[in-house]
Amino acid sequence: MTDTGNLTVFSSFILLGLSDAPELQTTIFTVFFSLYVFMVLGNLTMILLINTDPHLHIPMYFFLTHLSCMDVCLSSAIIPKALETFLLGGSHISFWGCFAQMYIFMALATSESFLLGVMAYDRYTAVCKPLLYTTTMTRARCYGMMVLVYSIGFLTSLVHITLAGRLSFCQARSINHFFCELPTLLQLSCSDTSTNESHQ
Template sequence: MPVENNSVISEFIFLAFAAWPEVKISIFMLLLVLIYAATVASNLGLVVLIRTDPQLHTPMYFLLSNLAFLDFCYSSNIIPKILENFLSERKTISFLGCITQMFFFVALAGTECLLLGLMAYDRYVAICSPLLYTCIMSQSRCVKMAGAAFTAGFLNSLINTILIGNLSFCRSNEINHFFCEIPSLLKLSCSDTSLAETSTFICAGVVILGPLLIILCSYAYILSSVLKIHVEGQRKAFSTCFSHLTTVAMFYGTGLFVYVQPRSNYSDGQHRTVSLFYAFGIPLLNPLIYSLRNKEVKDALKRAVARKKSSHLV
């Protein structure tokens, strides 16, 4: 929908919904409801389990509970609005709603990147300096590090949101996507976007590539240390790192594809597919990866079920 140059856009229209026939929409809505319900239950369940089981009150699980909470917020920022648009005749979002959705999307994604970097550092200290682990990863220090990750993630998003919110949108109000994202909005602006694009690229580089460098260095030291110990110890060490490495590969791979690439390589179809995966798939898969591959979490879940059964018998 072209817009007059002198008019002010008050809402955006999502075009991605138009390509879906009625039958596909019904199937996708059902899947989306099931995915969202499973995401909320698994992530909040993991947070409650870690908070209530004393044996999980360690730095690693404190960081994991923050990751689960982020994934819950991440999906809740996007999926309810998509479901609303599926049910409504006009697939729209207000200008303020779009900017707000983008702000929280970028803030939560940036915080998750930083948190994954902290989790890698935690594994490095636990494996390479086990005698100093309780001192280096004390409770107060973990809280400060997690707080710093949230602060940096939201500050990064605030900078980009202010720059994009001040752009002029006068050519069109049609977003070829299911939700509001920085690349989609930059394409609609009729003003100079060079500053916003540069800021996005730099901030994404710092938030994505900075923690990625920490992860790579941490695991280089971990690999060097693990290779020096016996086979059984190696198996146990690699087992504790596998879940984190799987999450890193999924999250960073999609983030780098979307944000750290030249605009000339930008493809709407590929971008939508990847965006849907890290918006819906990753928040659902993360708690499953950490639960199914982690003996301590499975044991804590068994204890929680046993306590529940015993409380019913009393």
């Protein structure tokens, strides 16, 4: 395989991580691993409590459940591979693995941003229009808003990934990061990235 032309399914990128100092690798790994475990346990506990307590079956906690799910999925798309990178001082990630990670990250990050907007609207309705709250924030409307949130997030991400998939990578393939991120990937491309940058 040469270094020119488009990457194939057998191609890979190299994640360099946060530091190339061997004495820091164990510390970085321990910190990230601990934070990841606490984050997952905290969010799963919150989801379990909300689902088991009938008093919490209201729109605010319904949205909070989805926010916790997004946090767990978002972190799980990045941290396991990042931990490998920290432990080994760098690791390979396949072309498709990189794009899958990038797609999930962008989709969930975008969805989370819109979900925070929905949660703000929910609190605005509860505080400013309390008498209309139960008729405004019905179960059907809450589910409808969540479908819209996820649809916007995953479709927007699909546009970015489709555009990035048309690029050629014929330069160095070392990503100076601990996960695949679109701006970092664009820097490695030897194609014209103006279309990609205009959609960011």
